[in-house]
Amino acid sequence: MKIVGVAACTVGIAHTYIAQEKLENAGKKAGHQIHIETQGTIGTENELTAEQIAEADIVILAADVKISGQERFEGKRTIQVPTEIAVKSPNKLIEKTEEVANKNQ
Numbered sequence: 001m002k003i004v005g006v007a008a009c010t011v012g013i014a015h016t017y018i019a020q021e022k023l024e025n026a027g028k029k030a031g032h033q034i035h036i037e038t039q040g041t042i043g044t045e046n047e048l049t050a051e052q053i054a055e056a057d058i059v060i061l062a063a064d065v066k067i068s069g070q071e072r073f074e075g076k077r078t079i080q081v082p083t084e085i086a087v088k089s090p091n092k093l094i095e096k097t098e099e100v101a102n103k104n105q
Contacts, residue, residue: 005060012040019086026090058101062086
């Protein structure tokens with residue numbers, strides 16, 4: 001499965017990058033292709049391409065603030081959670097992502 005997402009916390013420092021790392025590790029461990037963009041105090045990093053978004057089966061928005069460019073994901077299956085969920089339970093979040101992505105296929 002191909003997963004894309006965005007991580008963004010209120011301060012834009014620690015939780016943003018921890019969420020990205022945990023999600024990418026959990027997704028790869030489960031055998032998925034995963035790319036997580038970060039939106040933090042130093043701006044957007046690992047910006048998702050239009051191609052990555054188009055090919056994605058599902059989008060994870062792990063954010064505590066409004067995401068810049070959220071309209072890019074219109075029409076895609078999306079899971080939105082606080083960064084705390086991505087940090088504390090990344091494997092469970094990936095499992096939930098699989099369930100949502102596989103619904104109505």
